[in-house]
Amino acid sequence: xxxxxxxxxxxxxxxxxxxxxxxxxxxxxxxxxxxxxxxxxxxxxxxxxxxxxxxxxxxxxxxxxxxxxxxxxxxxxxxxxxxxxxxxxxxxxxxxxxxxxxxxxxxxxxxxxxxxxxxxxxxxxxxxxxxxxxxxxxxxxxxxxxxxxxxxxxxxxxxxxxxxxxxxxxxxxxxxxxxxxxxxxxxxxxxxxxxxxxxxxxxxxxxxxxxxxxxxxxxxxxxxxxxxxxxxxxxxxxxxxxxxxxxxxxxxxxxxxxxxxxxxxxxxxxxxxxxxxxxxxxxxxxxxxxxxxxxxxxxxxxxxxxxxxxxxxxxxxxxxxxxxxxxxxxxxxxxxxxxxxxxxxxxxxxxxxxxxxxxxxxxxxxxxxxxxxxxxxxxxxxx
Numbered sequence: 001x002x003x004x005x006x007x008x009x010x011x012x013x014x015x016x017x018x019x020x021x022x023x024x025x026x027x028x029x030x031x032x033x034x035x036x037x038x039x040x041x042x043x044x045x046x047x048x049x050x051x052x053x054x055x056x057x058x059x060x061x062x063x064x065x066x067x068x069x070x071x072x073x074x075x076x077x078x079x080x081x082x083x084x085x086x087x088x089x090x091x092x093x094x095x096x097x098x099x100x101x102x103x104x105x106x107x108x109x110x111x112x113x114x115x116x117x118x119x120x121x122x123x124x125x126x127x128x129x130x131x132x133x134x135x136x137x138x139x140x141x142x143x144x145x146x147x148x149x150x151x152x153x154x155x156x157x158x159x160x161x162x163x164x165x166x167x168x169x170x171x172x173x174x175x176x177x178x179x180x181x182x183x184x185x186x187x188x189x190x191x192x193x194x195x196x197x198x199x200x201x202x203x204x205x206x207x208x209x210x211x212x213x214x215x216x217x218x219x220x221x222x223x224x225x226x227x228x229x230x231x232x233x234x235x236x237x238x239x240x241x242x243x244x245x246x247x248x249x250x251x252x253x254x255x256x257x258x259x260x261x262x263x264x265x266x267x268x269x270x271x272x273x274x275x276x277x278x279x280x281x282x283x284x285x286x287x288x289x290x291x292x293x294x295x296x297x298x299x300x301x302x303x304x305x306x307x308x309x310x311x312x313x314x315x316x317x318x319x320x321x322x323x324x325x326x327x328x329x330x331x332x333x334x335x336x337x338x339x340x341x342x343x344x345x346x347x348x349x350x351x352x353x354x355x356x357x358x359x360x361x362x363x364x365x366x367x368x369x370x371x372x373x374x375x376x377x378x379x380x381x382x383x
Contacts, residue, residue, distance in 0.1 A: 002318045003362045007202075008151055008179060008296050008353035009322055013245075014204040020248040021206065021241045032238050033229060042240050049247035056254050057196075058189035059213055065233045066243050069210035070178035071099040073197035076212055076223035077174045078103040078145060081195070082112055084220045087143045087172065089113040091133055093125050094340040095150050100176055101336075104145075117146075122287040123155035123341050130162070134169035142169075147176040148184070152337045152351055153286030154296035156180075163192045172218060178202055178210075182253030183261070183295055194218040200242065204355070205249030209242030260356040265294050267354050267363060274367045275299060280375045285338065285349055295354050300347045306373050307348040313373045314350075319366055322351045 004012070024045060030038025032046050046066070054064045067073045078100065081087045092104060094116050108114045115133055118126040125146065134142065144166050149156045159175060166173040174195035177186060182203025188196065196213035200206055214220055214233075226235015253260075275282045285298035301307045314321055323335070338349055352366075 002320060003358075003365060004320045005352045005354060005358065005362075005366065006320045006322045007355040008351060010201045010207065011204045011355055012357065013206060014249060014252060016252060017205055017245045017249045021245040024241050024244050028240070032240060033227060042238075045240055045244050046238055049243045052247040052251055053211060056250055057213065058187035060216065062231070063188075063213055063216055065212050065214060065230045066238060066246070067210045067212055067234065068208055068239070069201070070097075070176060070197045070199035072223070073199075073210055073212035074099045074174075074176050075103050076220070077195035077197060077214075078143070079107060080220040080223055081143050081172060081174070081218070082107045082110065085143075085172065085218060086141045087112065089115065089137055089140050089142045090145055091115050091117065091130065091142060091171075092145045093117045093119055093147075095119055095123055095125075095155075095337045096145070096147055097151055097176055097178070098336075100145060100147070113140075119340055121341050122290065123150055123153055123285075123337065124287055124291075125157060127158070127161060127165070131165050131169075134165055134171055137171075138169060142171040143174060144171050145174040145176075147178075148180040148186075149177075149293035149296075150286065150337060151179050151296075152335060153288070153298035153341075154179075154293035155287040156291045156293055158291070159191060159193070167192045179293055179296070182250055183257070183293070185254070185257065188213055188215070200246035200249055203249050203253045206242045206245040209239055209246040211246070256356075261294060263356050264354045264358075267358055267360065268294055268297050270360055271297060271352065271363045271367070274363060275370070278367055278376060279370050283347070285341070285343055297352050297354075298349055299352060300343065300349050301370075301374055303346040303348065304374070306375075310348055310350060310370075310373060314366075314369065317369045319369060322353070323349070 028042050030042045032039055032042040050061055050064050054061045090104060090112060104114050117129055146157050146162055148159055163173055172194045175193060176197050178197060178199045179202060181198045194215045199210040222233050224235045229235060229238055281302040283300040285300055311323055
């Protein structure tokens with residue numbers, strides 16, 4: 001039986017979500033844009049999911065638009081803000097997901113000024129620089145795009161602080177909340193934010209389903225042209241099964257958030273303790289003991305011939321982990337976020353990411369395997 005510690009890449013579908021989706025698949029098949037009874041039944045499922053999603057994050061129903069996931073939502077927020085709202089400058093960071101960074105590159109070719117914030121060795125942005133840039137850019141239509149939590153080492157940004165700065169200086173605010181949705185409470189009625197992105201498969205929902213929150217004060221035009229779906233905001237027949245699964249998964253995540261958080265925090269702390277006690281020269285990346293995403297732990301192993309093949313050894317042993325973002329796992333260039341925080345390139349970093357389904361027994365197995373591959377601590381070897 002495999003041990004799955006790559007939940008930041010994607011999470012297993014919950015049984016309740018599978019039941020919700022298969023129920024729709026078996027019983028409903030109409031096109032939600034059709035006006036007959038079968039179409040209306042599917043439309044009702046979509047709108048109930050929208051209502052549920054909006055309620056959970058404190059939005060109004062008209063501010064939720066379903067997409068194919070976080071990548072589409074991030075592309076839409078950035079590119080449409082430039083096209084429709086006259087954004088001339090975007091402030092972001094070098095630690096963003098590639099779908100954000102590549103979107104920034106795309107609009108930069110259109111003449112948009114891109115300014116990336118300084119980050120420290122733990123991946124924390126420079127808030128004073130952010131305020132300075134906002135203050136110096138008064139009169140320029142500015143979008144701030146900063147993720148809630150880094151997907152590779154879990155450092156959290158302070159959304160409330162960023163939001164207040166944006167509000168003070170009249171800037172638009174977009175956040176990629178793909179890694180945090182369902183793990184931290186988010187209430188947009190109390191947080192001044194214009195765009196927020198989500199992908200269902202990070203909180204035990206289906207792949208290919210997500211949403212974008214668009215504040216009523218920042219109306220965009222469609223990113224994907226077609227029919228009048230999603231209130232004329234996204235062309236294409238809705239992925240009704242995925243949308244229903246997303247809403248159910250988010251409902252379950254919010255309902256058991258604190259219980260799951262405590263369980264995962266305990267697992268993460270236990271894993272850190274066991275690594276430090278048993279494995280030679282262990283370090284951690286990011287703000288691992290400060291302001292962090294509790295589902296992620298980025299572990300830095302010492303350079304050695306064995307550590308270079310560490311992921312392969314773990315995979316052969318039945319353990320799934322990641323070298324970084326799953327979206328670029330096949331690349332040989334190395335992690336752009338580890339480079340940005342000046343991590344030692346000679347060391348091997350592995351991202352272990354947890355869910356409520358993981359156990360301490362699994363952690364023990366992983367630690368034993370790491371001891372065998374990387375080496376035990378010297379004092380243990382002497383003993």
